[in-house]
Amino acid sequence: MTTPAIICVAITGSLPTKAVNPAVPITVAEQVESTQAAFEAGATIVHAHVRNDDETPSSDPEKFARLKEGLDKRCPGMIVQFSTGGRSGAGQARGGMLPLKPDMASLSVGSNNFPTRVYENPPDLVDWLASEMKAHAVMPEIEAFDLSHIFQAARMHADGRLPARPYVQFVMGVKNAMPVDREVFEFYIHTVKRFFGEDAPWCAAGIGAEQITLNRWAAEAGGHLRT
Amino acid sequence: MTTPAIICVAITGSLPTKAVNPAVPITVAEQVESTQAAFEAGATIVHAHVRNDDETPSSDPEKFARLKEGLDKRCPGMIVQFSTGGRSGAGQARGGMLPLKPDMASLSVGSNNFPTRVYENPPDLVDWLASEMKAHAVMPEIEAFDLSHIFQAARMHADGRLPARPYVQFVMGVKNAMPVDREVFEFYIHTVKRFFGEDAPWCAAGIGAEQITLNRWAAEAGGHLRT
Ligand SMILES: [Zn+2]
Ligand SMILES: [Zn+2]
Ligand SMILES: [Zn+2]
Ligand SMILES: [Zn+2]
Numbered sequence: 001m002t003t004p005a006i007i008c009v010a011i012t013g014s015l016p017t018k019a020v021n022p023a024v025p026i027t028v029a030e031q032v033e034s035t036q037a038a039f040e041a042g043a044t045i046v047h048a049h050v051r052n053d054d055e056t057p058s059s060d061p062e063k064f065a066r067l068k069e070g071l072d073k074r075c076p077g078m079i080v081q082f083s084t085g086g087r088s089g090a091g092q093a094r095g096g097m098l099p100l101k102p103d104m105a106s107l108s109v110g111s112n113n114f115p116t117r118v119y120e121n122p123p124d125l126v127d128w129l130a131s132e133m134k135a136h137a138v139m140p141e142i143e144a145f146d147l148s149h150i151f152q153a154a155r156m157h158a159d160g161r162l163p164a165r166p167y168v169q170f171v172m173g174v175k176n177a178m179p180v181d182r183e184v185f186e187f188y189i190h191t192v193k194r195f196f197g198e199d200a201p202w203c204a205a206g207i208g209a210e211q212i213t214l215n216r217w218a219a220e221a222g223g224h225l226r227t
Numbered sequence: 228m229t230t231p232a233i234i235c236v237a238i239t240g241s242l243p244t245k246a247v248n249p250a251v252p253i254t255v256a257e258q259v260e261s262t263q264a265a266f267e268a269g270a271t272i273v274h275a276h277v278r279n280d281d282e283t284p285s286s287d288p289e290k291f292a293r294l295k296e297g298l299d300k301r302c303p304g305m306i307v308q309f310s311t312g313g314r315s316g317a318g319q320a321r322g323g324m325l326p327l328k329p330d331m332a333s334l335s336v337g338s339n340n341f342p343t344r345v346y347e348n349p350p351d352l353v354d355w356l357a358s359e360m361k362a363h364a365v366m367p368e369i370e371a372f373d374l375s376h377i378f379q380a381a382r383m384h385a386d387g388r389l390p391a392r393p394y395v396q397f398v399m400g401v402k403n404a405m406p407v408d409r410e411v412f413e414f415y416i417h418t419v420k421r422f423f424g425e426d427a428p429w430c431a432a433g434i435g436a437e438q439i440t441l442n443r444w445a446a447e448a449g450g451h452l453r454t
Contacts, residue, residue: 110403111338111345112375118338118347123403126340147374148339148405155406176337176350178375179382183421187414194410 006224008045008081008203009038017055026051028063032070038227039075046071047081047106047141047226049088059089064097079103081141084129086119094125098132104167105133107140109152113176119145126152130161141203142168145177150188154195165196169226172214173207180210185217233451235272235308235430236265244282253278255290259297265454266302273298274308274333274368274453276315286316291324306330308368311356313346321352325359331394332360334367336379340403346372353379357388368430369395372404377415381422392423396453399441400434407437412444 011034016024025034028050035046048071050063064082071080081104084094098105107129108121133140140162142153156162170188172180185204192202203224206214215225238261243251252261255277262273275298277290291309298307308331311321325332334356335348360367367389369380383389397415399407412431419429430451433441442452 110373111340111347112373113338113348113350113353113379116350118345118349120338120345120347121340122345123340123343145375146337146339147411148372151406151408151411152340152403176379179378181378183418184374184378191410 006044008226009043010047028066036074039078045079049083057088059093061097095129095132098136101136104139108143110149112145115175142166145171150191168202170204173210233271235453236270237274255293263301266305272306276310284315286320288324322356322359328363331366335370337376339372342402369393372398377418395429397431400437
């Protein structure tokens with residue numbers, strides 16, 4: 001296996017604040033600077049959320065527009081992925097930035113529990129987000145928090161809701177959802193290959209202490225890495 | 228394998244009405260009669276919802292009490308399982324019948340999508356339902372709509388929230404959740420045995436047209452059957 005691993009850098013999730021980690025980039029200017037450093041260090045994809053000035057999560061398309069403009073200028077060729085995750089907005093506000101035509105956007109296709117609440121992705125919202133991505137030629141990254149989410153992506157691909165072969169990310173280590181587990185990791189890969197072909201790309205994101213473990217497994221198994 | 232399969236009869240789900248199926252038992256008297264017929268035909272467990280007079284789902288403890296009284300009298304030795312599912316009530320109302328001490332109650336430990344909505348089982352409600360079952364010595368049947376739900380049951384068993392070894396039911400064929408799939412079915416069984424032992428009991432419920440397929444697989448693989 002000589003293909004170099006693709007590294008996806010997640011600058012600024014939806015949760016950490018400067019009080020927790022002074023290095024977390026909050027403003028768009030800080031995000032562009034931080035992404036450029038990662039790009040120069042070899043990162044291929046940037047997964048981005050935006051924040052309000054008080055550091056709370058935002059889904060403001062205007063902020064996403066400024067971020068994209070900065071990234072296009074400072075990180076030419078980098079793949080820009082915007083989050084449509086549920087922590088940054090409610091309902092269709094989660095997809096208000098899709099007309100900006102980022103290269104990619106995250107897409108949750110099912111619901112699951114989070115540490116203290118339900119991560120809600122109702123079927124009609126999932127279908128609307130997918131249709132917006134289709135309309136604006138945005139490649140979705142399917143966030144697989146559980147096994148059925150890979151099956152849902154396969155159904156949506158089969159019936160045309162996801163026109164291109166989906167790129168699946170396994171999210172493991174979220175409390176009350178799927179833990180970082182080797183057997184599940186292997187079954188996830190097997191299932192992705194079963195539906196999308198032996199050469200289907202996939203990546204893995206470990207939450208919390210076991211992020212390193214999952215990165216190592218993904219690198220060894222030919223997947224992409226999420227930092 | 229000579230152990231006879233345990234048959235769990237689901238009289239009256241939360242959805243079908245007499246308009247759809249004139250045979251569906253709605254009143255408590257009809258439910259007792261229908262369960263007795265299944266009991267005499269060999270069913271071991273009855274999984275029960277209750278309904279209002281207008282056939283809408285209910286979680287009224289008074290109705291569950293009359294049902295239990297009738298079943299204890301007419302089906303002596305039958306295992307009575309009450310549903311705490313989310314279609315029949317909201318929040319803690321879903322567990323209001325647990326002080327009646329049925330032998331078993333269904334318990335969803337995660338969230339997932341249903342055909343048109345999110346099936347919401349927030350972590351604090353899951354923990355409250357489990358604590359009520361523990362307090363009243365009710366054996367939970369874990370409703371596994373997805374793989375992570377088996378892992379969640381294992382965590383809850385390990386930390387004492389589920390005192391006894393959980394009895395897991397695989398629910399397959401729900402639109403937008405897990406389909407009826409042979410590979411997943413086998414991985415589910417493997418995972419149950421991994422956490423709860425080679426002799427751990429499990430059952431499988433297929434929704435819709437493939438119910439028969441899943442019953443056949445379960446019978447062949449040594450699981451219990453849900454009608
Ligand atoms: Zn990724
Ligand atoms: Zn994200
Ligand atoms: Zn059962
Ligand atoms: Zn039920």
